[in-house]
Amino acid sequence: MKLEIISFGQISEFIANQQIEYPGMENTDQLQQYLETSFPQLTGMKYKLAVNQNIIQANQLLTENDKVAIMPPFSGG
Secondary structure, three states: OEEEEEEOHHHHHOOOOEEEEOOOOOEHHHHHHHHHHHOHHHOOOOOEEEEOOEEOOOOOEOOOOOEEEEEOOOOOO
């Protein structure tokens, strides 16, 4: 499966925007495992994932060419 990864804030310091290809990846839980294995700096860090510009709250199925954003905590109003 091919995904576009976009990172923001301090996460962009160690994960550059990129495309990844990972056979067998079906959902965001598997993506998180892949990311935390590939980028140990994420382990223990609070962050959110958004798939195609929608912040997710629970595991979600992924489809070919989804755009996934990795975002650190943010606040504002």
